[in-house]
Amino acid sequence: MDSDKQLLKTPLHQWHIDHQGRMVEFAGWSMPVQYTSIIEEHQQTRNSIGMFDVSHMGRLYFSGTNVAEFLDGLTTRRVAGVECGKIRYSLMTNDSGGILDDVLVYHLPDLNGEPFHMMVVNASNRAKIVDWLNERKSGTDIQIDDRTETSAMIAVQGPLANEAVKKLSDVDPDSLPYYTGTTTRICGKEAILSRTGYTGEDGCEIMIPNEDAQLIWDEVFSLAAAAQGGAAGLAARDTLRLEAGMPLYGHELNEATNPAQTDLKFAIQMKGREFVGRTSIAEARKDSDLWIRTGLELEGRRAAREDCKVFHGEQAVGVVTSGSYTPTLQKSISMAYIHPDHRELGTALSVDIRGKLHKATVVKVPFYQRPV
């Protein structure tokens, strides 16, 4: 495969190949889509530990004056004045309210306790977001350091994940409240540790320089393997996030979608704030015909896929953005954008899958919540 040569590789690339990872192109990177079975990798994340190489995600570090205020003007959620140690999920919108990306904004202490800001963006949007930030920052002294290709990111997810990482880390991940993080040492190496993830399970994520990635991956992996856990690929990551009701950029979110449609109210803070796209969000909220992100459960095992049309009787009332038969629920579930008149819980709808109508019911999102 000649095209392989142009793809970016994470520092764990050879490990994936050596462990039967099926490598696919994803947003310009060569990434493992699965190692063994998607269902196995999904279930071991729910029951034990799943380890994901998510080094393709964009990691941008900021320095300069008033970084928080600068980012606050570009995000739908307040990120200025947020305590050091906290992480905020937010959307970034353009002037017309179209979603440019969904991001995590980190305000964390370094090893000396000095606060800094960083942001994790989707791999597919990294170049766009870097350009967008660079255009907006003119006239400021803000510097953006894109460390995506010089660092790695490992998600350790599942009910036994924190217990494993605790054995290697100076900071116990369980001592960090959900959606907070810090800089610490893991296996003696400086690392950012955060209690975040994209699976609906508890767990943490680790960011380290490329040269420390293999050591830390190997150490966590032996603990995971001893707990009947293991590596999981992008396919399991997708079924896990779908069950957890988390949107995926390029599917639920794109520049044609307004945040008012996403049902992510916690990520949109309008009061007393100004940010790019705010006016369009306020306008969209008044539009009673705008389709809203909604959960569907289908009868049978057949999965609806992206772009399948949703009907109420004869009337087209929505479109599917993601769907799969999912391993934990053992049901065919979908996220769809549905007209507000037809998205009450329990509403009977139908989905056109390749020319055949299948019964579907509106259900609550998330589809799956981990036991407390």
Add this chain to the structure above:
Amino acid sequence: MTPEELIFAETHEWAHIAEQDGGKIATIGISANAVEALTDLVYMDLPAAGTAVTAGNSFGEVESVKATSELYSPMNGEIVEVNTSLPDNLEILNSDPYGEGWIIKVKVSGDTPENLMDYAAYQKQCDEAH
């Protein structure tokens, strides 16, 4: 059946041809390579007996957690029997793809299409794809 007794399509279906009442009946399934590549099969949509099939055209679909794939008929003819228990027992495709995992039987019309391969040629195709 062993794969050496079968002929294969480029699209990973197999056929076994037997003489019956002066005509030919083709038993059709999908290869072990295809099952391995798909992994995590969850759904199969099959036609009814009596449906006409055309070589190279879709007669059904199989779905894994990740994707939906068409099943293409290697032969021309009419479906005379469908393995209706298969969609509820898709794991049979892993354990016995060339036997219990058969999908349809077709009363063949016309000649066997020339682009079908023996097992050795099919294996070569699979190896080269890696």
